[in-house]
Every structure is written in C-alpha cells, then in structure tokens.
Amino acid sequence: MGSIEANNLSYALPGGRVLFKDVNFKVGDGHHVALVGINGIGKSTLFRLIAGDMESKSGHVRVDGRLGAMTQFADRDPKMTVRRFLLSYSPLVIQNAAAELATAECAVEKEATPESNLRYANALSSWGEVGGYNAEVLWEQCTTAAFGRSLEEVGHRPVSTLSGGEQKRLALEVLFRSDADVLLLDEPDNFLDIPGKRWLEDKMNASLRTILYVSHDRALLANTSSRVVTLEAGGAWVHPESYFTYETARRARLGRIEEEQKLFRHEKDRLNTILKEYKRKSAYNDKFATKANSMEKRIERFERDNAPRERAKEQRIKMDLGGGRTGKIVFKADNFAIPGLIEGLTTEVHYGERIGVVGPNGAGKSHLLRLLGGEEIAHSGEWKLGARVDPGLFSQTNDRSDLESIPLVDIIRSEGLDLTRAMSGLKRYELHPEAQNRFESLSGGQQARFQLLMTELRSPTMLLLDEPTDNLDIDSAEALERGLAAYQGAVIAVTHDRWFM
Template structure:
C-alpha cells in the first residue's frame, strides 16, 4: 500500500533551492535509509513528508488517515515537566484524558442515586462502553507494558522511569523522546539519527525493533552497521535530487560506485563522439565556403552536435569535497602505557574494579561499555588525567597525548576557528584560512564564534586541533558523533595510516571493526576485561 508519494517536489529557502523535482514513494512495510552529507536537506525532506514544511512546487500525497511518528533532533519543551515514564507515555492528549473520564463514570456507577435511575445508569454505561472501546483502540490497556519495555530496551533502568525529565542530560532526553515515538507505533516512522546517545546494547535492541516493526520506517543515520542491519532500500539525497538504490548500505555503496563508473564511461564516450562530429562540422563549413552544396550538410551536422550536447550525460563527480586529515608525529617509546591494579571511584561509588593493562606503540585500543559505566573516566585515569582510587599509571617515554572530547570542552567557544588555530600554530591569516578550508570551513565559518558552530563543525575543528598538536597517542572519545559518513571514512583512513597509538571510546561498530586491534570492556559487574581483535571478533569470543 502506498503511504506517501512526492511528485515533482521542489523546495526553496529564501530563493535558494534545496530540492528540485523530487519523485519518491514510500510503501507500507518498507525499511529505507536516507543518506546524504550534512546540510543536504535530509531533515527538510522529513518535514515535507509530515507536512511541517510545504513544497515550493509539486505535491506531497499521503494515505488517508496516515499516522506518522517523527523523531526530530529537538525535544518538545512540554515534556520537561513530566517524569521519564509520563513523557514516554505522552502519545496524545486524548489517551491521557481517557482514564480520568472513565474513573469519573465508574464513580457514578457506584452512586446509589444513579443506580436508582435506570435511564441515567444506561446512559452512563453506554458512555463508559464507548470510552473503553476508544481506550482499547488507542492501545491504552497495553500502554504501561509497552512503555516499560521500550524504556528498558533503550537502557533506562526501572528506577529511572520515575526521574523528572528536567534532571536528564540532553542525550537522555532525546532517548525518552525516541521511546515516545516508538510506543506510538504509527503507520510510518521517520527517525532522524535515532541511534545517537545509544550504547552498543541499546543499538542492537533498536536494530531488532526496526526489523520487526509492522509499519514502514524511513531512517537517517550515520551508523553504517545500523543501516546494513535494518534497511532494504536507500534514498540518496545529493545535489537536490533523490536517487533510489535497492539493498542495504553496503550494497548501496557498491552500486553507487558502479553507476558512477558507468556514467563516467558514457560521458567520455559521448564527449569523444561530440569532438569527432565537431571536427566533421568544421570541415564541412570550410568546404561550404568553396562549394555551397556542402552548406546544408554542415547545418545538419551542427544540429546533430547540438542535439548530442543536450542529450549527453553530465560528467559525474567521482569524489566529493571531503575533509583532509594527515596525522603525523614523532615516535614515542615502545611501551606507551602501563597500569597496575587501577580502579576508580566517583563519590564513593566504584566505577571499575582493579585491573592491569599494557599498551604498546602503534596499538589501537577500543573501549566499550554501557552508558554510564565510566568509559571516559577510565580513559582519563589511564592517561593520568585523573587520579586513581587505587593502582599505578606509568606513561612511557616521549608520549604526547592528544585528546578529542565528546563534550567538546577542548574548544574555546568564545573564539573563532581562525583565532583558535592561530593560537595553536604560527599561521598567517591566509595560511590559517587555507588550513581550515581542508576541514570544509568557509570564509564565513572561520569568523564565526565556535559556540555557534554545528556539532559536525565542532567535531571537524577538534580533528584539526589534533593535527596541529602532532600527538603520537590519540585519546578519542566518541569521535564519529556528529560526523557524516564521508567524514567518518576519511577519519578511518587517516587513523589506519597513523603510526602512533590510539585509545578510542566508540559505539560505532563499523568504526571499531575498522580501527581497533584490541577491545577493553567495562562489564556490568564493573570488571575490566581485555580482548584481542576488533569488535566483531570480541562478539565471537563472548558468544
């Protein structure tokens, strides 16, 4: 069944085109991934589908009575006055009001005066029956169970269900918003980066939920593993147009590259033919100056050349503008880090039990664990950035650490990127602008206060900072958060070429599989365990 149809849709903002003549369909039961660079208009497309934005031209048709659940990047301020459970249950005002109305009718049914009036009792019973049917139709009788199951799946412990929303972090509030959308069970789920702030266990739960979902799902995500496991179709949003590919993300990449290669071959073939015909046309024009009999043939050849130019395929962009990362440093000693009997506490609560670990030069260690397990604290304690509760830390000779912070606190928010990089290295203004341009900062961006940059821009600036510090031991705390897939792939390539040592915290399974050579896990029992290999090999060893 067709749920949504976009026909010749164009969308402009202030006269600037975002989309041009988009055609696409969403069928019931489909699992679709929407991919594109940051700023390509993915969230705008979602808003067109929901009706929050109207097309400049073209039509957006939706199935009659279609229900849509849209997970945006913003949390409704009205939810902040509720508890976690209440916010996840806030599906519709009607559903929240129905239990109170039924309780009022139940009180009337036990009233002796009402019981003595047969007609009045009949009206009360009839209204109560109607409200019961409506409450059941809205899923009210199973709501509590569904909310508890979804919150637990997303990593909220039962005792956290009663916490006020106002006490949660920004990431936790977004998780509650995700729970609310999932509990709604609409015909069409529009999920804008639902995996942000999820730990590995919750990501696996979300994957299964999406696979089992009875309706259709359109998903924006930078997690290639999630896209591989859940979707069967890809909408590529690029240059204001949508191109459809069958299969998951990995299949899309292969098919996209294949199409680009074929388009380039066709373009080259057509350009050679145009060049050959032009040469014939010029010869005919020269001959026509001598013999007018050639004039009509020259005009015919000119029309052929013009028609072929119009019909020719555009030269494809084989490689888009991407950030350019080159991580270089002086070599440290062979033994980068040695910890013995290391443990850590926060406010008297044990985060992780004593453990031993040695990290050698060139190793790439992935640190994993549930949200709140203390991964960031573990990394900072191992590198001597925090004093341990017990144990010893020995940093090797000539180790120069470079820290990438998940919370961006390594950046001076009041400064501009231009001012920031010139403090890190003696650049002229022109050199600094050229350097920042490698990270896709425009001339306007370099003069914008860092605090006003987007999450992706701040992430790129932190990577630029690592390049300038010339660190030989990188400490990366969720480095792929806020990066689009293209930038993440550039970072992966740079880390694979990097000869130094890397300690990284990440919930990006694709990233961990590509980069990690060892996995350090903080378990639910607060024990730290070390496994050889990448994330997939860790899963195999854990059964």
Template sequence: MSLYTITGAQLAFGHVALLDHADFSLEAGERVGLIGRNGAGKSSLLTIVADLAKPDDGLVTRQQDLSTVYVPQEPDFDADATVFDTVASGLADVRALLDEYDAVAHKLADTPEGAEHDALLARMNTLQSSLDHADAWSWRTRVSTTLAQIGLEGEARVGALSGGMQKRVALARALVVQPDILLLDEPTNHLDFDGIRWLEELLVAQRSSLLFITHDRAFLDRVATRIVELDRGKLLSYPGNFTQYQERKAQQLEVERVENEKFDKLLAQEEVWIRKGVEARRTRSVGRIARLVQMRHEREERRNVQGNVKLDVAQGEKSGKIVAELTDVTKRYGGRTIVDNFSSTVMRGDKIGFVGPNGAGKTTLLKLILGELKPDVGTVRVGTNLQVAYFDQMRAQLDMEKSLADTISPGSDWVEINGAKKHVMSYLGDFLFAPERARSPVKSLSGGERNRLLLARLFARPANVLVLDEPTNDLDIPTLELLEELLTDYDGTVLLVSHDRAFLDNVVTSVIASEGEGRWREYVGGFTDWQTQSTRAQEIAEARAPKEAAPAAAAPKDSAAGRNAQRTVKLSFKEQRELEELPKRIEALETEQKTIGAKIEDGAIFAKDAQEGARLTERYAAIDEELLVALERWEELESKRK
C-alpha cells in the same frame, strides 16, 4: 499501494538544490535507511515526509488517515515533567477527544430533547467511533505497557535522565501512538552498545514502516530492508542492507564514470569540428550545431560527485617504545570505584578501542593512561616524547565566535603538514569547506561540519598519540571510511572511544572493555572479536560454575572418595547420542546459512518480499549464535569423553 509517495520533488536552500525532481515512496512494513552527505538534505526530506515542511514543487500522495510520528535528533522535553506524562503527551490528540467526549456527555445529560440534544448525541456517536478506532479508552494502559517494554520508570523526572535514557523517552513517546510510519533522525545518538542493540531489536520487531537517518553502518545492516541514498538532489533506491548497497553503488559509479568519459570525448570532438574555421563552414550542419549547444548545456548541468575529504595527519616525532604502563591502578570518585586494580601496557603504534556503557569511566581511564589523572592506588608510568592531539566529543575546543580560518591557523594564513606548508584556504578545502566560508564563524556550522572542522584542527597539529573521543558523531559515511583509512595507516598510537561498531572493527587492534564495578579487561582484535571472546568466556564460566559447585557441596571424607573424585566423568547414554548428532546439526546449520547468504547477497528477495528478506537477515544472524552454542557443546562433550 504505497503508504506515502513523492513525485518530482524540488527543494532548494539558497542556490543549492537539495531535491532535484526527486521521487520516493514508502511501502507498508518497510524499514528504509536514508543516507547521504552531511548537508545533502536528508533531515529536510524527513520533515517533508512528517508533513512538517513542504517541497518547493512536486506531488505528495499520502494514504487517507495515515499516522506519522517524527523523532528529531535532539527531542525537546519539559525537564520537570515525569516520564509517564511525557510519553502520554504523544497521545495528546486522543486525550483531547476523550476530554471532548466527557464534556459532550455531561452537556447531553443536562439538555432536554430537541434539536440541540440530537446534535450533541450525533457528535457523541462520532467521537465514540473515533475513540474506538484509536483504542483511546485504554490510553493509560498503552502508556504503561510502552514504558515497561522500553524499560522506563514512569515517575522519574525527565530532566534527571541521561542522554541515552532521554532518547528512550522520545522513542516511547513515538511508539505509544502506534503510527503507520515512524521517522527517526540519528536514533543511535547518545546510546551505548547495549542501547543500540536494544533499539535494533525493537525496530525489527515493530509493525510500523520505518524511515530513518543514520551513519551507523552496522545499524543499517541490522535494521534496513532498503537503502535510499540522497545523491546530488536525486533519491536512489537499493534493495537490501548497507553491505549490499555498497556493492551496487560501486557498480553504478563505474557505469556513470564510463558514460561520462564517452560523453566528454564526443563533446571534445564536436568542439574541434566547430572551430575548424572557414574551410569547414560549407559542411556545417545546423542540426549538428544545435546538438553541440545542447551538449554544452548538459555538461554544465551535470552534478558531479562531491569530492571526498582529503585527510592527512601531521606526524610528530616518534614517541618512546612504551607509551604508558599501568600497574594495579585503582581510581575512585566518592564511594564509586571507576577503575579497579587494572594493569596494562600501551606500546607505540597500538590502536586501542575503549568500550563500555555510558558513565562506565572510559574518559577517566584515558586520562589515567595519559597521566592527566593520578590513581588512588597503583602506578602509571608515562612514556617519553609524547605529543598528544585530543579530539573532544563535546567540541569544547571550538570557539563559536572564531572564524574557520582562525580556528585552524590563528594569526597565520598557512599550516604545516609533515614539513610542507599549505594555505589555510586550501587546507579547509580538503575538508570540503568552500573558500567563501573560511571567514564564517564556527557557530554557523552544522554538527557534522563542526566535527569535520575539529578533525581539520586536530590533524594540523604534529602528534604521535591521537586521542579520539566519539569522533564519528555526525560524520557522513564517506568521511567515516576515509578517517578509517587514515587511522589504519597512521604510524603513531591511537586511543579511541566510539559507539560505532564498524569503525572500531576497521581501526583498532585491541579493545579495553568495561566489565562492571570498575573492572576493565583487554581483548585482542576489534569490536566483533571482543563480543565473541567475552560471550564465550561468559558461557564457559557459566558452564563451569555448577560443576565446580557440586564437588564443593559433596567434598570427599576419605582418601578413596578423594581418588574417585579425580577420575574422568564418562558420558551418559543421552550425552553420547547428543555427541553423535552434533556434527550433523553443525553441518545442517552451515548449509542453511550458506543458502540464506546467497539469497541475501543476490538481493532479489528484498524487492520481491521485503518481510521475507528481513526474516532471512534475522535468521542468518541467529544461525551464528546457534553454531557457537553447538560448537561449544561439542567441545565440552568431547573433553568429557577423553
């Protein structure tokens, strides 16, 4: 039996149907990723499952005593409270039972035997049973254990924490409850790469069923065992992760297109028949006319796929061949070094991603490259004819009181894109803003809509350098994919800060990564390439460290010893055996991965056994790591043998 079921749910916002006779169920142990357009109603569905809102119509079924915890996008905290007290507030109901138990126990001690005494004793027994079931006696230990698991200091003040750490507090407050169902709305917001990886591992390991909203495709691939798409009021279920959803969705849309074409062709034929006039009246069938009326109604009721954002960037004149040249640049704030002795050359057409933990200094490095900040040490040479368009993650460039039209084209009804004039209403329509909203103030827009408006404003300005600071926040997946295509085809230079791993992989040609203490290093390729290269470099450095330390500790005292130290080290018997076995080990791992990959691609395993599907997904990723270690070891042993 499902933990939670919605049947025939209806929910409307104004004249827009968010849920249109929609069905949904959640099984024990499932991790369901909920996706859909901005404004489709995903957050509304989450609040319905959390029992914080009701559908306009439909049947909701919940298992008895079902425990559900909802973590919104922006959790509300008392800034002056400690982390311990904030996380413990998740157990408010449990602590209230304990307080009542203590009060009843004290009152019972002072009450003589009789009817009141018996009533108090009965209530005390009921409370004890509830407290035992909820494991309430050890609530302090539960809070402390959860804090340790999530890496939080209980005595810290919540208001002093970063956005990423506050996100961890919100998750800790939810997990300490040990809910049957955990509901998360954009859980990766404010988290850096390390935080996102930590969250992935945490969610894959925990027991609760999970329903979460995210636009992070890599996160969906890693965590989800099923994808549910909210599309035109219907909830469509796809077993497996996001990659498998994409394949099935493409097939479904093609079938839908063919069926619609057949329907429209038949409707057109019937319309021709009904208009033939007097000579056809004798052959008219009452039933056929009724069917035509029904077909017209079905065509009107059809909810077509919402149009895609039409992205086009106003290209400026070409910049100089060199956009920026940094030589031995150092920048400090107080006693902290943000950039330490960094050199790089940014060429016209480069698409560079900047990655690192929150607070590492990505924005500072960007400003140094653009010449907006002067270095403390070193030189920055900025290229010629730069036309920079800047996308600010804080959306500070938007005036909340201005209308959408004035934001795009102040004082004019026209914008010019690559030499062609376009009416501002039509241009806003390209970004999915209806004409009636053009005069609405910016403050009436959702987070995703404000990001879309900022992109519209950005792309209306002629530019040859695009600086994008977290442009993917709150954007739905179709818009993300179109933005990727635009940036890939863009002739100018792109400087991109993002925590969206798939977006970085699909757009950038190199990555400048923070390596701690102000050190930055450039890697060729996207996010995955950076991870692979940096991991290998770290493993090689760790492998070399003991070998380099050993000769230094036992330095030769004479020339003969010095000559002996230069000789190639031969393999030991154990290492020789290991080298002989490694090719078989590598082949076995590759075969296992190929077999698992076929099962995952088929997708049937997720419908048959979701937990086994999740285990296979984790094993597939683990084999990548094992193969890398095995190959590195094989190379190391081979080099010793030569």
C-alpha cells in the same frame, strides 16, 4: 499503515546554493528504507522537510499515516527533564493539556482559591480525556525498559545528565511503543552500545511500521534495510534491495554514468568538428553558413536532450593526525574509581597501543575520557599520565558552544595558521566549501570532521576518541581509520562501531 512520497523535491540554502533538486522516491507501506549520503549532503534537511518543519524550494512531500520523528542530536538543554523529553514525543493535544495542567498546579500551589481549584480540576479532567494518563503508563514502560527505573524515580532528572546512548534508547522506546504509522529516525544508532544496536535491529526488523532512517553504521544498514535511497550529485536514486548489495550496485551505476559521459563527450566532439568544418567552408560558400547555423542549433538540442547524469564527486579526505614520542607508559591507574560508574580499575596503557573502551550506556566511559583530557571529574584511587603525554580529546556530542558564531577559517587561524595553511587543512578534510560558515550551521558529520581537524592541529601525543565515527559518513570513517593506522602514539577510543573496532 503509512507511506512517504517525495515528488520533485528541491531545497536551497540561504544564499542560493542548491542542496538537492528534483528528488523523487517513495517509501511504501511497511518498508524499511535507509537514506544514505555523504556528510552535509542534506539528509537531515530532507527529514525536516518530510516532518513539515521546513519548506522546500519546490516540489512536495506526502505522508500517509501518523508520523513520529527522532532528531540526530542529543538534547543538552539543562531545563529539559526526562518527563518533558517524553512529553515532546506525544501528540500536540497531550502537550497542550500538560501545559495547562502545569499552569493550574502552579496557581493552586500559589493560592488555593475556588477559581484556581476549579481550573485545576478541569485541567485534570482534560488530561484524562486526551489520553494523558495512558501516556504516563507508556512513559513508565519506556523508563523501565531504558533504565530499569520508574517514571517517578527519573521523571525530574535532567536529560543532560543522561548519556547520549541513554537519551537515544529512551526516544526509541517511546517511538516504537507509540501509535505512529511512519517513523523518521535520524541516526538512531548513534551513541547506542552494541547490545543497544542489536536491540534496535531487532525492533526495526520486527516492526510493521513504515520506517525511513539515516545511519552510517554499515552493519545496521545491511541488517535492517529493504531498499536504499541515496542523496548524491545534487539529486537522489533508489537501490531496490538492501544495503548488503548496495556497494556493488553503486559501483555498477557509477560505471554506467562514466560510460554515458564518455559517449556524450565523443558525440559532442564529433558534432563540433563538423561545425568547425562548416564554418571554415562558409568563408567561400554561403550555403555552408546556413549549415553551420543548423549545426549550432543541433548541438544545443543535443546538449539539452542528451546531457548525461552527473557523477557524484569523490571525497578525498586525508587526516594527518601526527602524534609524537612519549614515555613507555602513557596512562596508569591503580584502584581507580568514579563513584557510581567505575570501580577498581587497575591498568596500564603503553605507547603505540590502540585501546577500545566498551561497555553499556551510562557505565562511565565518557567520564573516563573527559578526566584524562583534563576535565574535573570526581574520582578516587590513583591515576596519572606518563612523560610527554599531551592528550587530545574528541567529544561524542559536538557540544561546542566555544566554536559557535565564528567562521571555520577564523577558528583555524586562531590556532596560529595563516590563511593558506588554514584553507589547506580545511581542504584535506573536505570542509573548504564551508570555510566562511559557522560551526553550528554544519551537519553532524561535518562538525565531527572539523573537531578531528582541530585535534590534529594541536598535535596531541595521545588521542582520546569518544564515539568518533558516530556522525561520520563511510568515507570519513575510513579516512579516520587510515589516519589512526599512521598515528604515532597511544589511542584510547570509546566506540560501539563494530566495523571500526
């Protein structure tokens, strides 16, 4: 089958900051290993190193077997069709044959000459020889499983019109049906509805492939992992069991590190006390000067050879979402419908309520929240917001071209905050080290935290949250839960996070 081995792997960001160093782990044949760590620690970067899309500062990665990989973010390229999306998961030889076939078809359509017809015939022959027709059979199976529609029906549909969950399901269908021996899955459960998450768990558990995956879904981690690799404190360590026992093991490990650091400090203090005494006595006895020099060298060797492991820095994220008093009814719908998605919705949402919106991918949940947030969405029936309701929308996709190319601190200051208050807000969300970085350079989880901070600063009196925990690490998700518990106002959340609900 396949395996992954990382040896002394290190990576530094542009500017020199080391993201991680001396990372060592192995994913054995047929193992399903979870890669966990806080937002921005370098999980997606490590995946790109394994996939060969980036080069490490030092060390090396070895992958035995055919590799298939899925990235974290949904595709929002308006030119990307379902067919091209599926093609992007095919071997390069098929992608090249497809490009030649498309070029030859265009040439024939433009002018049917003996030369263009011959080129087209040769392209069709090559398409069959490299397995193109077999690939189309596979794609047909994928679209049927994901949407219940044939490739012919949906092949030319823009991928950007699919929900995030539909895109994820399509990518997972093609990967699990492929001939890949090793799968890299970067947050494969993001955007999936609850049946989709259960389907993914079943697929993973039934698979004989070697799988390394990133997820923040605690239920999925516990149900699918055979061991856990953790990126933290600039390095990595391996828990040899499933995530079900991970938290207990991590607490015990942190306790051991604290004890190591305590013993190290105690011994270093003892040696320094002796050194000070030698230096004091050397003022009137030269032999103590020699002893002092020897002790200084001994301390240097001790610090070099006995330095304790670094303890992971705790995140102290505090979300102060605020809110405000509104009328009793904050949202009312009467026979409301979004054509093809939602039919006959009649309901009321009251001040202070926490409403969870669930349903299958593509059912219109995000459309509903976007409409309530002020976006123009075609609909019928009646709906209205109540008195003093000012909605704040958090989007599931992190698709914020309006925030690109601007340092985070400047985005915050554009909301009317001075530098001190802007930095204070970033610090509460553990984003202050990224203050001069741009939104697009952040990890998915950091982008989500920053958008929550922006929502907080605008003081909405009703929160509209579209999959808010999908990219958040566990510390951030728990901070959001605490923030929502204290929020003064109604919350309408689309979520498939079983713990969050």
